[in-house]
Amino acid sequence: MSDTWMDGNSMAGPLREVFSVDVTEAVGRCASCKSTGPLAEGRVFGPAPGLVLRCPACDQPLLRLARTPGRTRLDLRGLEYLEFPWSD
Amino acid sequence: MAGTALSGRLNWLVSHLAGIRQETATARTLILDVPGWPGHLPGQHVDVRLTAEDGYSTERSYSIASAPDGTRLELTVQRLADGEVSPYLTEVFDLGYPLEVRGPIGGYFAWRPALAPPVLLIGGGSGVVPLMAMLRTRIATASTAPMRLIYSTRSPDTLLYAEELRRIAIAGQDAGLTAEIVYTRSAPPGWTGRVGRLDAAWLRTLTGARAASSRCYICGPTGFVENVADLLTSQGLADWQIRTERFGPGGGS
Numbered sequence: 046m047s048d049t050w051m052d053g054n055s056m057a058g059p060l061r062e063v064f065s066v067d068v069t070e071a072v073g074r075c076a077s078c079k080s081t082g083p084l085a086e087g088r089v090f091g092p093a094p095g096l097v098l099r100c101p102a103c104d105q106p107l108l109r110l111a112r113t114p115g116r117t118r119l120d121l122r123g124l125e126y127l128e129f130p131w132s133d
Numbered sequence: 134m135a136g137t138a139l140s141g142r143l144n145w146l147v148s149h150l151a152g153i154r155q156e157t158a159t160a161r162t163l164i165l166d167v168p169g170w171p172g173h174l175p176g177q178h179v180d181v182r183l184t185a186e187d188g189y190s191t192e193r194s195y196s197i198a199s200a201p202d203g204t205r206l207e208l209t210v211q212r213l214a215d216g217e218v219s220p221y222l223t224e225v226f227d228l229g230y231p232l233e234v235r236g237p238i239g240g241y242f243a244w245r246p247a248l249a250p251p252v253l254l255i256g257g258g259s260g261v262v263p264l265m266a267m268l269r270t271r272i273a274t275a276s277t278a279p280m281r282l283i284y285s286t287r288s289p290d291t292l293l294y295a296e297e298l299r300r301i302a303i304a305g306q307d308a309g310l311t312a313e314i315v316y317t318r319s320a321p322p323g324w325t326g327r328v329g330r331l332d333a334a335w336l337r338t339l340t341g342a343r344a345a346s347s348r349c350y351i352c353g354p355t356g357f358v359e360n361v362a363d364l365l366t367s368q369g370l371a372d373w374q375i376r377t378e379r380f381g382p383g384g385g386s
Contacts, residue, residue: 051355051379051380052355052377052378052379053241054178054239054241054242054378054379055194055380057178057238057239057240057241058143058178058180058192058194058235058236058238058239061143061238062143065142067238067239067240067241069239069240069241070239070240070241082372083241085239085241085242085376085377085378086377
């Protein structure tokens with residue numbers, strides 16, 4: 046795996062294919078180390094075979110997004126919860 | 134503006150290249166006309182999609198450089214030597230050519246002009262692009278939020294938006310808006326300031342006492358962003374005051 050990475054901001058577009066609001070601004074809790082923070086601050090690896098967002102504190106996967114023709118698979122088991130800001 | 138910019142379905146829109154500004158030898162600003170553009174917040178980005186005649190298609194993300202302005206959208210693209218998309222966009226893509234875009238995207242690294250606290254913008258290399266959108270929006274909306282840009286770049290040859298930044302530096306009429314250039318390798322002739330990479334003491338001098346109450350937006354290569362964020366944290370800034378956007382060799386090519 047490459048040790049270069051971009052952050053969760055870059056996943057905002059692909060996640061908007063699934064959700065109607067911006068998910069990267071939401072605060073999530075890592076199921077592994079229990080730290081919390083905006084998904085935008087996570088580390089992103091990919092794009093093949095899918096995009097993986099990792100916890101900036103413990104490096105465990107928070108979210109996996111894989112796109113195949115006609116389908117998107119989203120694996121959220123690394124997140125205990127997501128907390129969204131109220132929009133105006 | 135915020136309502137349309139942050140929710141609702143995201144569709145690919147066909148834009149056309151309406152103008153070009155050459156910024157440096159290897160970077161240019163694409164002025165796109167995007168019918169149906171819903172507006173954006175400064176700091177947001179777009180995805181662009183290029184499709185070849187054989188159907189092969191590829192996507193990239195680019196920060197928006199311009200303040201909201203109807204259907205007009207400006208992207209500044211830095212050509213990467215080994216890139217797949219940026220050489221096309223900086224050398225081949227011409228007036229009238231179509232380009233698919235979708236956006237605006239991302240709510241985290243966005244500045245809402247209604248926010249009152251002082252704003253500190255720190256950019257490294259082409260990380261200045263979304264910060265420029267914030268600065269331009271401040272001017273366009275006649276916002277009075279104190280705003281300070283610190284822009285680190287290699288040399289005068291790599292300086293983006295040189296004229297515009299010079300005007301801001303010279304004008305000085307608006308005490309609330311300041312821009313500081315940090316040259317890391319070489320400075321223009323006659324430069325009396327320091328040359329080199331930002332360190333703790335230098336950053337503290339540039340940010341001033343106001344940093345403690347500022348909202349900070351840091352954008353640039355990963356190493357630059359991590360370093361500056363750590364320096365600000367050690368100055369006593371809280372995590373909630375700092376928003377970051379990183380790009381690496383893997384992206385934006």
